[in-house]
């Protein structure tokens with residue numbers, strides 16, 4: 001049993017010494033203040049463990065005892081400084097910690113020298129004070145890390161918690177050993193305590209140098225969420241600014257880094273987080289063409305090219321105190337991410353360009369329609385004066401020409417009015433003025449508007465019910481919608497035929513159905529009908545004038561009234577367009593019902 005206890009003690013001492021060496025190697029790779037503090041703390045812990053074993057071989061000496069105690073307290077003190085690298089201590093706390101360290105060291109040295117023969121209560125009190133100081137140095141960071149870890153990405157969170165857990169285990173071991181005193185000096189107890197301490201070694205080790213496999217396992221739960229979020233970011237971001245701004249945030253999360261930046265091919269910073277402009281300039285200057293570089297303060301930086309259409313930009317991530325060591329998997333991860341971000345930036349640029357074109361189109365529509373209106377009014381005025389003989393009597397050919405001219409002026413006027421309405425709709429200045437009316441009258445008036453334009457091959461039939469169909473609508477606009485539907489029915493029946501317009505008022509809805517036997521519309525073309533400037537290509541009707549605005553406006557106006565326009569058509573056989581409007585009966589019925597309740 002005794003030899004087994006010795007083996008376990010040796011093993012634990014060796015493991016802690018190894019842990020110290022591991023932490024120093026890690027500091028050598030990463031540098032930085034935090035890594036240095038952790039390396040100091042863990043190597044001092046290794047020193048304590050080794051000196052403990054040396055003492056059993058050489059017998060106890062005050063010198064070894066004093067060094068062990070200082071190393072033990074130093075181990076705790078540097079854990080506190082390690083914490084200070086993440087969450088800085090206030091000046092008062094720093095002074096307090098220093099004072100406590102010095103007092104505890106003095107008492108500790110006293111314990112193994114002048115106080116070694118003091119009465120037991122004094123010894124116990126002094127020992128407890130030293131252990132308590134150590135417990136404060138380590139206990140405070142344990143709690144702090146645990147709390148601070150909650151908002152962090154998975155890898156950093158688990159690393160911080162693992163570290164807290166590992167140090168927590170050590171505190172427990174030391175407290176049990178200190179408080180238990182002679183009561184737990186049996187071989188069995190020693191083995192249990194040593195094994196618990198030994199178990200903390202790998203726990204602490206993985207917290208500062210987690211292997212790739214562990215990092216991937218820790219990241220697993222977050223990866224799919226991360227992927228979805230990144231996908232959303234790339235697909236839905238409205239402009240390159242928002243996209244790059246969020247992309248640097250996700251790069252930090254993805255790689256568990258401290259900071260990130262994106263620069264365009266011209267070296268202009270597109271977005272940055274937790275890193276200054278001058279530091280980015282410095283990083284780019286130091287670039288060697290390798291994926292791995294370093295920042296001015298020595299932190300590791302990963303840089304991947306951002307393949308944009310005008311050349312390569314760069315995305316960079318900078319390691320922080322708790323960043324896992326960057327390796328080949330992080331490099332390929334960042335490269336894949338950079339490609340997606342570049343595709344996203346290109347997409348937002350196209351969207352932006354489209355939005356600009358769309359804006360210019362609206363501006364042009366607005367400007368052109370308003371500018372055309374004035375001259376058109378003058379031309380129309382002179383045309384009708386000419387027609388009425390104010391400038392002298394026209395001969396037969398002149399009268400015919402004036403008639404055609406007036407018809408064309410009316411047609412153009414209609415187009416200009418449509419453009420003005422569309423422009424109003426786009427800048428939200430289109431107002432409807434609803435008033436009580438009979439849908440039958442509106443439809444009759446609309447048909448009368450179109451009738452003069454009919455030729456002999458077309459026959460227009462209007463069917464209205466005997467009872468009024470009361471509606472509350474903008475009469476002028478609904479008349480325009482219906483006359484446009486009738487006009488289309490005639491226009492897109494180039495070989496002539498009958499156009500039927502029927503009005504119904506049933507089930508709380510007023511309906512106007514315009515049916516023709518014309519060219520019809522193929523299912524594939526249905527989606528363009530109601531779009532702005534949407535016209536269907538058809539060799540039979542391509543020569544006909546039109547703006548492609550009529551149905552777009554008609555539907556928007558109908559919707560402003562709480563209604564809609566629907567279509568039913570078979571290519572080559574004809575179309576049926578239906579205007580739906582909420583009838584007044586419905587509105588009244590609802591209002592009355594509300595008044596009763």
Ligand code: ADP
Nearest residue numbers: 488489492520535536546547548549550551575
């Ligand atoms: P426009 O008639 O000025 O081109 P509209 O917005 O009124 O614009 O109509 C859009 C397109 O829908 C037309 O170009 C035409 O191709 C198609 N269309 C409209 N009404 C009919 C119809 N009754 N029959 C067949 N096609 C139609």
